[in-house]
Amino acid sequence: MTTLDPTVEGALPETEAAGRGNHPPGTFRVCATTGLTVDLAAEKFIKINAVFAVVFLLLGGIAALLLALTRWSAVHLLNAEWYYRMTTFHGLNMLILWILFMEIGILYFAATALLKSRLASVKAGWAGFACMAVGAIMLDAVILAGKADVMMTSYVPLRAHPTFYLAIILVAVGTLIGVINFLATVYIAKRDKTYSGSVPLVVFGAITAAIIAVSTLLHGAGIMIPTFLWSIDVIDHVDPAAYRLVWWGLGHQSQQVNVAAMVSVWYLLGTLTVGAKVLNQGVSRTAFLLYILFINLASAHHLLVDPGVSAGWKIWNTSYAMYLAVLASMIHGYTVPAAVEVALRKQGHTKGLFGWLGAAPWKNPGFSGFFLSLLIFGFIGGITGVTLGTEQINIIAHNTLRIPGHFHATVVGGTSLAFMALAYYVVPLIFRREFPLRWMCRAQPYVFAAGIVLMSLGMSFAGSYGVSRRSWDVEASGALHPVSYDPSVHVWLGVLGIGGSLAFVGLLMFVVPTVLAVFFGKRVEAKMPAW
Amino acid sequence: MSESNDPPVHWLERMLDNTWLLLALGVLIPAISYTLWGLLELANLKAATLP
Amino acid sequence: MTKEEKSGDLIEKESEHRGDGLHHAPGTFTLTLILLVSFVVYYFANWKALADVWHVR
Numbered sequence: 180m181t182t183l184d185p186t187v188e189g190a191l192p193e194t195e196a197a198g199r200g201n202h203p204p205g206t207f208r209v210c211a212t213t214g215l216t217v218d219l220a221a222e223k224f225i226k227i228n229a230v231f232a233v234v235f236l237l238l239g240g241i242a243a244l245l246l247a248l249t250r251w252s253a254v255h256l257l258n259a260e261w262y263y264r265m266t267t268f269h270g271l272n273m274l275i276l277w278i279l280f281m282e283i284g285i286l287y288f289a290a291t292a293l294l295k296s297r298l299a300s301v302k303a304g305w306a307g308f309a310c311m312a313v314g315a316i317m318l319d320a321v322i323l324a325g326k327a328d329v330m331m332t333s334y335v336p337l338r339a340h341p342t343f344y345l346a347i348i349l350v351a352v353g354t355l356i357g358v359i360n361f362l363a364t365v366y367i368a369k370r371d372k373t374y375s376g377s378v379p380l381v382v383f384g385a386i387t388a389a390i391i392a393v394s395t396l397l398h399g400a401g402i403m404i405p406t407f408l409w410s411i412d413v414i415d416h417v418d419p420a421a422y423r424l425v426w427w428g429l430g431h432q433s434q435q436v437n438v439a440a441m442v443s444v445w446y447l448l449g450t451l452t453v454g455a456k457v458l459n460q461g462v463s464r465t466a467f468l469l470y471i472l473f474i475n476l477a478s479a480h481h482l483l484v485d486p487g488v489s490a491g492w493k494i495w496n497t498s499y500a501m502y503l504a505v506l507a508s509m510i511h512g513y514t515v516p517a518a519v520e521v522a523l524r525k526q527g528h529t530k531g532l533f534g535w536l537g538a539a540p541w542k543n544p545g546f547s548g549f550f551l552s553l554l555i556f557g558f559i560g561g562i563t564g565v566t567l568g569t570e571q572i573n574i575i576a577h578n579t580l581r582i583p584g585h586f587h588a589t590v591v592g593g594t595s596l597a598f599m600a601l602a603y604y605v606v607p608l609i610f611r612r613e614f615p616l617r618w619m620c621r622a623q624p625y626v627f628a629a630g631i632v633l634m635s636l637g638m639s640f641a642g643s644y645g646v647s648r649r650s651w652d653v654e655a656s657g658a659l660h661p662v663s664y665d666p667s668v669h670v671w672l673g674v675l676g677i678g679g680s681l682a683f684v685g686l687l688m689f690v691v692p693t694v695l696a697v698f699f700g701k702r703v704e705a706k707m708p709a710w
Numbered sequence: 711m712s713e714s715n716d717p718p719v720h721w722l723e724r725m726l727d728n729t730w731l732l733l734a735l736g737v738l739i740p741a742i743s744y745t746l747w748g749l750l751e752l753a754n755l756k757a758a759t760l761p
Numbered sequence: 762m763t764k765e766e767k768s769g770d771l772i773e774k775e776s777e778h779r780g781d782g783l784h785h786a787p788g789t790f791t792l793t794l795i796l797l798v799s800f801v802v803y804y805f806a807n808w809k810a811l812a813d814v815w816h817v818r
Contacts, residue, residue, distance in 0.1 A: 210769065212768075213767050213768040213769040214767035214768070214769030214770055215768070215769035215772075216769075292769075362729065362733070365729060366729075377723070377726070377727050378727075379772045379773070379775045380775060381772065383726070386729055386732070387732075387736075390733050390736035390737070391736060393733065393736070393737055394736060394737045394740050394741070397737065397741075401745075418752070420752050420755075421749060421752055424744075424745070424748045424749060424752065425745065425749075428740070428744065428745055432740070450768050450771050450772060451768050454768070454771060456771060456775075457775060458784050458786075461722070461723070464726045465722065465726075468725075468726060468732070471732050471735060471736040472735060472739055473739070475739070475740035475744065476739070476740055476743050476744050478740075478744060479744055479748070482748075487751065487752045487755055488748050488751050488752065489751055492747055492748055492751055495743070496743060496744055500743065509793075512793070512796070513789060513790075513793050516786075516789045516792065517784065517786035517789040517790075519789075520786040520788050520789045521784045521785070521786055524785065524786075532787055532788045532791055533788045533791075534788075535788060536788060557796055558796060558799060561796075561800075562796070562799055562800045562803050562804075563803070565800070565804070566800075566803055566807050569807075571808075571811060572807045572808065572811055574811070574815070575807075575810060575811050576807075643810075
């Protein structure tokens with residue numbers, strides 16, 4: 180940093196320092212590229228959470244490749260035991276660990292840099308991180324040791340080693356501490372009047388994610404604590420139907436945290452990459468409000484074929500209420516690209532309907548990753564999601580490969596790709612390191628997106644022919660009643676395998692430059708080099 | 711009083727600015743509509759008779 | 762983005778900028794119509810598939 184660096188005492192004139200929120204002197208710096216105030220303690224947590232996130236992304240990615248090469252029936256790589264072990268490992272590393280570590284980093288960034296506030300508690304930050312890190316390492320260790328081949332859902336009466344449940348509880352408690360630290364930071368920022376008016380929209384999106392996370396983690400505690408007690412024989416029974424109901428309050432709501440965080444990242448990247456301004460504060464905020472009020476009810480679609488709950492409960496929670504949350508996604512799906520369009524048109528790209536889109540900075544991986552994430556989430560994830568969540572249609576799709584075909588488009592093509600796009604700004608702005616291999620970074624979102632789209636389509640079409648999800652042997656060899664599928668199923672499973680392998684290449688194209696940049700990258704001395 | 715010159719803030723905007731109200735609603739609504747209602751239905755299930 | 766306008770400033774001045782009520786975004790509007798048509802086709806195909814395997818007499 181140049182002369183603006185306030186960690187050098189007296190670097191900022193007093194008048195300017197006064198407008199820099201509630202930071203004690205020497206505890207923050209001003210980013211020369213964005214002008215944002217970066218709290219140094221929060222910066223440390225953003226870095227460490229991001230590093231852990233990428234490690235778990237890589238681990239989950241390796242498991243993903245092994246799984247794709249097993250579901251590809253012509254390859255069928257792993258044996259049954261390792262297939263289910265890797266399915267458990269992949270699900271938890273990707274859906275829980277990579278995403279949660281990244282989200283805590285995003286929350287700390289939003290509350291401190293965007294609100295010009297110090298972090299509420301550094302001690303709580305460390306405590307939360309320690310719980311998450313220890314829990315995560317325990318979780319991976321117990322799965323790889325072969326003591327928890329129970330899949331991510333760990334439906335009772337399947338029983339894993341007690342360490343498995345304890346590890347998940349630790350990760351959940353650590354995340355909850357992080358979320359409370361975020362909310363406390365939002366509180367002190369308001370108390371200390373570090374901003375005027377309402378919080379910026381990106382922070383409002385982060386608050387939405389945090390609120391959904393609180394509900395998620397309460398459900399997690401509500402089901403994992405009794406299950407842990409059952410695993411150590413303190414209680415003798417956990418009702419399987421109740422387990423499924425409460426567990427999905429953790430399992431699906433955590434994905435709604437992703438949705439809210441991803442949409443916030445879209446708004447942020449729209450501003451960072453093309454200078455997009457929010458089109459209408461009221462509309463975008465109301466859409467986030469709809470998420471807060473209704474999106475969590477959608478967890479019920481996991482129980483659409485469960486016999487214990489009534490049609491009234493199913494239809495209310497998955498249709499009427501969920502459609503209000505779908506409406507919110509459709510609002511964001513319009514306002515985010517429309518803000519980009521308005522910004523680019525103001526810059527003179529006014530030719531025809533899509534001249535602005537052609538003139539967009541497609542060589543900037545922050546932009547291409549964000550926009551591809553938006554398209555994949557909306558066109559593949561959104562359309563399949565609303566369809567599969569319809570009670571009647573669900574009966575022909577439940578527990579088939581169509582389901583992972585849907586959520587790989589939302590969580591991987593949507594959330595993960597958006598978070599990767601964000602990393603192309605986090606590393607130069609927060610770690611203050613330049614990316615090497617810039618050609619690889621520019622190509623990465625395209626390779627990853629193409630792989631995920633192929634894999635998702637392969638899954639969806641194979642699932643349409645009835646191929647089961649989470650099943651090692653498509654043909655059910657040796658079964659009393661022979662199972663046969665349309666031969667084209669194997670073509671689609673091949674598409675799944677090829678897409679999965681391509682996506683893994685795209686993942687490596689993200690991890691390698693990121694790791695090289697963080698540990699060996701050239702230091703960004705002033706402004707970050709433009710993409 | 712300079713405050714009286716400020717335009718009145720719309721109720722929706724005041725609600726959106728109230729993080730704690732949003733937190734309460736965001737936790738209570740799914741807890742009632744999804745969790746409690748669902749658990750009540752499961753708790754009131756009659757034991758199935760064997761065919 | 763103009764050189765003088767940093768992202769941080771844009772975010773900070775957000776509450777002053779209440780929005781572009783009469784914004785002009787025909788490209789995005791067309792994209793959303795394509796999304797709507799795709800959804801209608803996919804949703805209908807799924808009801809048709811359901812009707813094919815689940816006969817109502």
